[in-house]
Amino acid sequence: MRNLFFAFVILVGGNVFSQSVKILDKETGKTVKNVTVFNDNQTINITTNVNGVVDVTKFKKEEFVNFSHIAYAVLRVKKSTIEKNNYVVHLTKQSEQLDEIVLSVFKKAEKSNRIAEQIAVLTTRDIQRVSPQTSADLLATIPGIKVQKSQFGGGSPVIRGMESNRVLLVVDGVRMNNTIYRKGHLQNSITVTPNMLDKTEVVFGPSSVLYGSDALGGVIHYYTKTPKLSEDEEVISQLFSRFSTVNNEITTNITAEIRKQKWASLTSISYSNFGDLKAGENRSHGFEDWGKVFFYSENRNGNYKENPTENLDPNLLRNTGYSQTDVLQKFFVPLSKNTDLKINLQYSTTSDIPRFDRLTELSNGELKFAEWNYGPQQRLLISSQLLLDPNKKWLDNGTVTVAYQNLKESRIQRKFGSLDRSYRNETVDVFSFNGDFSVPLTTDKKRTLSYGFEFAYNDVKSDSYGKELNIVNGEINGFSNDFKVQSRYPDGGSNYLSSAVYVDYRQDLSSKSTLNSGIRFTNTNLNAKWIDETFIQLPDNDINANHSAITATLGYVYKPNTNWQINSVLSSGFRSPNIDDVGRVREKSGNVTVPNITVTPEFAYNAEIGILKYFNDRKFRFGANAFYTLLDNYIQRDFIYNTDGTKKQQSFDGEDGNAVSNQNKGTAYITGVTASYLGKISNLWKTSGFLTYTKGKTYDTNEPMSSIPPLFGQFEVNYNADKLELGANVRFNSKKDIEDFNITEGIDNHDLTPIVNENGATEQEIYFGSPSWVTLGLNGSYVVSSNFSVQARLDNLLDQHYIEFASGVASPGRNLSVSFVASF
Numbered sequence: 001m002r003n004l005f006f007a008f009v010i011l012v013g014g015n016v017f018s019q020s021v022k023i024l025d026k027e028t029g030k031t032v033k034n035v036t037v038f039n040d041n042q043t044i045n046i047t048t049n050v051n052g053v054v055d056v057t058k059f060k061k062e063e064f065v066n067f068s069h070i071a072y073a074v075l076r077v078k079k080s081t082i083e084k085n086n087y088v089v090h091l092t093k094q095s096e097q098l099d100e101i102v103l104s105v106f107k108k109a110e111k112s113n114r115i116a117e118q119i120a121v122l123t124t125r126d127i128q129r130v131s132p133q134t135s136a137d138l139l140a141t142i143p144g145i146k147v148q149k150s151q152f153g154g155g156s157p158v159i160r161g162m163e164s165n166r167v168l169l170v171v172d173g174v175r176m177n178n179t180i181y182r183k184g185h186l187q188n189s190i191t192v193t194p195n196m197l198d199k200t201e202v203v204f205g206p207s208s209v210l211y212g213s214d215a216l217g218g219v220i221h222y223y224t225k226t227p228k229l230s231e232d233e234e235v236i237s238q239l240f241s242r243f244s245t246v247n248n249e250i251t252t253n254i255t256a257e258i259r260k261q262k263w264a265s266l267t268s269i270s271y272s273n274f275g276d277l278k279a280g281e282n283r284s285h286g287f288e289d290w291g292k293v294f295f296y297s298e299n300r301n302g303n304y305k306e307n308p309t310e311n312l313d314p315n316l317l318r319n320t321g322y323s324q325t326d327v328l329q330k331f332f333v334p335l336s337k338n339t340d341l342k343i344n345l346q347y348s349t350t351s352d353i354p355r356f357d358r359l360t361e362l363s364n365g366e367l368k369f370a371e372w373n374y375g376p377q378q379r380l381l382i383s384s385q386l387l388l389d390p391n392k393k394w395l396d397n398g399t400v401t402v403a404y405q406n407l408k409e410s411r412i413q414r415k416f417g418s419l420d421r422s423y424r425n426e427t428v429d430v431f432s433f434n435g436d437f438s439v440p441l442t443t444d445k446k447r448t449l450s451y452g453f454e455f456a457y458n459d460v461k462s463d464s465y466g467k468e469l470n471i472v473n474g475e476i477n478g479f480s481n482d483f484k485v486q487s488r489y490p491d492g493g494s495n496y497l498s499s500a501v502y503v504d505y506r507q508d509l510s511s512k513s514t515l516n517s518g519i520r521f522t523n524t525n526l527n528a529k530w531i532d533e534t535f536i537q538l539p540d541n542d543i544n545a546n547h548s549a550i551t552a553t554l555g556y557v558y559k560p561n562t563n564w565q566i567n568s569v570l571s572s573g574f575r576s577p578n579i580d581d582v583g584r585v586r587e588k589s590g591n592v593t594v595p596n597i598t599v600t601p602e603f604a605y606n607a608e609i610g611i612l613k614y615f616n617d618r619k620f621r622f623g624a625n626a627f628y629t630l631l632d633n634y635i636q637r638d639f640i641y642n643t644d645g646t647k648k649q650q651s652f653d654g655e656d657g658n659a660v661s662n663q664n665k666g667t668a669y670i671t672g673v674t675a676s677y678l679g680k681i682s683n684l685w686k687t688s689g690f691l692t693y694t695k696g697k698t699y700d701t702n703e704p705m706s707s708i709p710p711l712f713g714q715f716e717v718n719y720n721a722d723k724l725e726l727g728a729n730v731r732f733n734s735k736k737d738i739e740d741f742n743i744t745e746g747i748d749n750h751d752l753t754p755i756v757n758e759n760g761a762t763e764q765e766i767y768f769g770s771p772s773w774v775t776l777g778l779n780g781s782y783v784v785s786s787n788f789s790v791q792a793r794l795d796n797l798l799d800q801h802y803i804e805f806a807s808g809v810a811s812p813g814r815n816l817s818v819s820f821v822a823s824f
Contacts, residue, residue, distance in 0.1 A: 019057045021082060023048055023067060026090040027198075029229030029259065030334060034391065035091070036068045050337065056082065067091060070111075070445055114506065114514045116555025116567040118204040118610055118625040118674070120144065127194055129718075129727070129779070131242065131793055131819055133249055133274070134190040135197070139220065142202055143690035144674040146709040150808040152247070152277050152320040153353035153374070154187030159204060160627060161670040161696045161708045162217030166575060168207070170221040172344055174383050174403040177214045178428050179458040179496035179526075179578040180489065183635065183662065184747050185806070189220070191348040191379040193270045193326040195240055195253040198225045204674075205627060206573025206606045209518035209553045212454060212500050213576045216604045216629075226342065227257050227264035227332045234259040237824045246795075246815035247321065248275035268328040277320040280801035280813035285771035287754040291803055291810045293317055297359055299370045299414070300352075304469070304476045308367045308416065315801075317810060319354035340387040348379045352412070357752065357808025361589075367416055375410030375425070388437075396445075398437035405430040411488070413653070419469040422485045422653060425462070432456040446508035450518075451501075458496040460579055462489035484534055486585050486652065490595075492529030492542075494579045499523050516555035516569075523548045524576040528583050528597075535651060536585060536594060543597045545582070549574040565612040567625075573604040581635060581662045585652070589746055592650040593637065596661040605630045620679030631668045634698075636706075637745045638663050666700030670708070681717075689715035706747040709805045710736035710770060723783040731775045736805055738769035748806045773802035787823045792816070 023032045031052025038045040039059060048054040059065050059079045067075040072091040082089060112119060120142045122130075132138040136155020140147040146158040156163050164186045169176035171192055181188070200222055207215040240253040253270040279291060292314035298305040300319065311318055331343040358372040383403035388395065407428045414421040434454035441447040466483040469476055502520035509515055526545040530538060553571035560566075577599040586593050608627035614620065640648040640659040650659035672694035680686050691713040696705030716729035741750040754768040776798055781791040799814040 019055060019083075019087060020053050021056050021087045021089055023052045023054065023089045023091060025072075026092040027226065027228065028332065028340075029264070030340070032069060032072070032091055034069065035072075038066050038068070040064050040066070056087075113559070113565060114508070114516075114557060116514075116516050116557050116569045116610075117207070118144070118567075118608065118627075120202040120204075122200040124198055127197055127200070128791075128821075129725070129781070131779075131791060131817065132194050133244065133251070133272070135192050135194050135200075135222070136187075136189045138194045138197075138200065139189060141714070142200075143676045143714075144204060144692045145202065146692075146712060146805065148185050148707075148804060148806045150185050150187075151353060151356040151374075152274065152317075152809055153190065153322040153324075153350060154185070155189050156185040156187065157189055157220060158707050158709060159202070159217035159220075160629065160672060161694045161705060163707045165214055165578065165580065166216040168211050168215040168219045170211070170219060171346070171381065172222070172224055172383065173385060173399065173401050173434075174381060174405070174432060175211070175214075175430075175456060176405075178405070178407060178430050179494075180426060180428060180460060180580045180584075181214070181578065182580040182584065183637065187353075187374070187377070188379075190324070191326075191377065192222045192224070192346075193253075193272070193324070193348070195251070195270045196224050196268050196326060196328045198223045204625070205569065205608055206551070206553075206571045206604050206629070209502055209504065209520045209551055209571070210452075212520065212522050213498060213524065213549075213574060213601075216573045216575055216602075216631075224328055224330070224344070224346070225255070225266055225268065227266035227330055228259055229261060229264050229332065229334065230259035231261050233261075239822045239824075240819065242817055242819035244815055244817035246812040247277045249273065249817070251819075262334065264332045266328070266330045266332075268326075270326040271323070272325075273321075273323045275321045277317045277809070278813050279315045279317055279810035280796055280799045281315055282799045283801045285754070285773065285801070287768070287771070289314075290754040291801060293360060295367055297367060297370050297416075300354070300373075302476060304471060304474065305370070306416075306474075315813070317356065319359050320356050320809060322353045323351045325349050338389045338391070340389075342385040342387065344381065344383045344385070346379070346381040348377075350374075350377045352376065357749070358588075360808075369413060370416045370418075371412055371414040371421065373412045375412055376408070378406075378408040380406040394439060396438050396440045396448075398435065400435045401432070403430075403432045405432075414469075415653075418654075419471065420466055420483065420654075421469060422464065422466045424464045424485065424488045426488060427461045429459045430456060448506050450504040450506070453502075454498070454500045456498045458579075460489055460494045460496075462487045462491060462494075464488065464491070484532070486535040487532070488585055489579055490528040490530045490583045492531040494526070494528035494583065496527075496578060497525045498576070512559045514557040516557070517553065519550065519552045521548070521550050522574070522576070526577070526579065526582065528579060530583075530595075538595060538597065540597060543582070545577065545597075547576045547601050549576070549601060549603070563614040563618070567608075567610040567612075569606070569608045571606045573606070574601050575604075575635075576601045577635070577662075584662075587652040587655075587657055589751060590657045591639075591660045591746065592652040592657040594640070594650055594659050594661050596663060599635060599662055600633060600664055602634045602664070603632045605632070616679070620677070622675075622677045624673060624675040626671075626673040628669065628671045631670070633664050633666075634668050635662050636665050636698075637661065637747075638665075639744070665698065668696065668698040668700070668705055670694065670696035670705060684721050685717065685719055687715075687717045689713065703744060704740050704742050706742040706745045707806065708740070710734045710740075710772075725781045727779045729777045729779075731777070733770070733773050733802070733805065735772040736770040738767045741767075741769065749808055752803075752808055770805045771802070773800055775800050775802070788820065790818070790820045792818045 035048040139157045148156045165181040204218045236257045238255045242251045251272040255268040258265040295308040296318035327347045329345040333341045353374040355372045361368045386400040388398040410425040436452040439449045464485040464487040466485040467479040468481040470480040500522040504518035530541040551572045555569040558566045583595045606629045610625040612623045648659040674692045676690035678688045696708040711734040714731045718727040741748040756766045775796045777795040779793040783789045795815045
């Protein structure tokens with residue numbers, strides 16, 4: 001009896017005095033198992049159970065407790081603090097330490113100090129601080145990325161001298177690139193609004209092993225917000241609103257999150273209305289009229305104006321405004337302890353977006369186009385992700401993603417002096433299925449094997465037609481006649497299938513070095529059919545192209561001590577011709593692009609080296625990455641010549657122009673370096689900055705490569721004290737001489753740079769190139785309460801007039817933006 005009594009006392013006492021801590025994922029609210037818990041001198045070392053619970057009774061009250069997990073940043077906190085938080089600990093996938101950022105872009109959680117490639121990460125806090133109008137503006141703040149704009153409703157990111165279909169965009173594990181992503185400038189990066197982003201990760205250089213075709217310059221991965229679980233039912237809502245003076249922008253975002261123990265939901269709706277943009281008036285570059293709009297077309301929203309209208313304020317860039325609506329709906333459902341389900345629905349649409357550079361194009365000294373608009377750009381994504389975490393020897397974790405995308409875009413054109421309006425509409429349906437898995441080869445997970453597969457099928461429908469406007473009393477009154485218009489892509493339909501498998505191996509060779517390696521096999525199949533031969537005649541109207549490629553990567557990370565890290569990478573990549581390469585028809589600046597059904601894949605071979613050096617007890621970091629990329633069989637748009645050596649002519653919308661097509665060339669190179677620093681000056685002051693230099697040239701024709709930006713960079717300093725945060729930044733670009741522009745392709749838009757001989761010194765116009773520029777900016781935010789904060793930014797403080805390299809529209813002048821966030 002006495003023994004039973006003592007057993008009862010021990011049992012009850014153990015339960016009374018047991019101090020069980022539950023460890024949760026800060027992002028999802030799920031329990032985290034297999035977390036190692038230890039004190040500073042490691043005399044206590046225990047592990048959480050399968051329910052993410054650990055008993056910390058052995059730790060002293062004022063002793064520091066460390067929580068460590070491979071997928072999370074190490075958390076060090078006093079036991080007394082844990083008690084105040086009701087014995088609940090949240091682990092996060094990133095840390096304030098400069099080397100402990102955890103990335104997901106490599107298909108699984110991986111610490112940056114084990115990765116050889118150059119990377120960049122923008123967190124939720126970074127996005128809030130930058131407060132960009134579009135995601136293209138957000139990307140422009142990342143070291144090493146330059147953004148081109150042909151109209152304000154767009155933004156084409158350039159990574160290592162490559163853009164458009166040579167840069168891969170991904171959202172929540174689903175490829176955004178489709179088979180009509182063109183060579184030149186793309187605007188698709190804005191279809192994911194920054195207000196819905198949780199973070200953005202960028203990998204620089206060829207990443208074809210993990211992502212397949214298109215990832216020659218790098219990968220930009222958007223991660224949208226995900227709802228979290230909660231043991232207590234919660235409903236959390238947030239309102240964001242911003243006003244900007246430079247274009248009378250009004251953006252409003254409403255987010256509502258429902259958190260329950262067995263499921264969670266997040267709904268986010270964002271609407272932005274952008275008025276016409278005001279360019280800077282301080283023309284320190286010395287070109288008084290460059291970029292001014294003296295006349296513009298008022299043929300918008302169903303209006304009809306026979307002639308151009310004089311612009312009373314030439315610095316106000318008429319026909320740049322548009323609106324955009326974005327909707328995000330996510331569900332998170334834990335099916336079991338080891339399996340989660342994410343359901344993701346995204347929809348983005350815009351108003352008509354005026355193509356500003358075409359609407360300011362001149363013909364015989366007069367505006368050429370009365371109408372040149374992109375129709376509403378629509379993107380629908382429906383995807384489901386199965387997150388597997390069995391923690392078995394044969395499978396540690398994995399993700400299976402099934403997705404459907406529907407994308408619609410159109411182009412509407414009409415010239416002054418004509419009533420003929422042409423319409424070109426494209427619809428792309430994309431079905432994708434991919435799986436990514438990871439296997440630990442050792443119990444300490446210092447050797448891991450990842451593998452996966454991907455299937456993506458693109459179906460393209462392209463149609464075109466023409467309508468003649470019926471004008472009554474100076475107003476549009478329907479249409480009087482129909483006429484034929486050449487379609488942009490094969491009018492008989494086209495499709496593109498990509499299938500691939502890959503294996504990736506990562507091993508810590510020692511405590512100081514890590515080896516990264518991988519190999520991928522990709523096969524693509526393209527089918528296209530042309531029916532109407534009124535305008536274009538081809539050798540074969542029904543084509544099939546099949547291409548395969550093996551790509552590989554080998555990376556090495558060496559850390560001689562805690563303050564140095566040296567990275568080196570050898571990698572290859574490829575891009576298989578898509579429908580746009582093979583079958584596009586369009587006109588620009590007197591050149592008509594026609595189909596070339598003989599285009600074959602282009603390949604990239606890359607070598608790079610990077611260094612990281614930490615100072616001042618790892619509170620300050622300097623890094624530099626240098627690379628050299630060899631392009632083989634590269635694709636470039638070039639003229640088509642007749643047998644007598646003259647340029648072939650091609651008719652388009654009633655006018656003749658030079659016929660050009662996408663063609664395979666020989667070899668070319670792109671090389672460059674990005675140097676950056678990040679650190680704490682003190683507990684209150686932080687600073688960061690970067691410089692990027694890129695150069696590219698063809699070996700076979702000795703021409704500059706397209707899309708190579710001039711030297712550019714940014715420096716900033718921030719002050720953060722409790723509820724107040726202040727910052728200042730300097731952004732700059734050096735001059736790019738006209739000799740460094742690629743004239744043949746026209747992608748660099750050399751004809752939009754200032755004209756040196758404005759007084760008519762010669763008959764032929766001589767272009768200056770891209771002038772240098774510098775802007776200053778200030779920003780600040782204040783947390784009024786736990787539920788309300790305000791933020792203000794003053795960009796381009798000196799109201800400088802400047803145009804980004806290769807852009808067709810001036811950058812914003814002095815801009816004051818004010819925003820607030822309210823939580824309920």
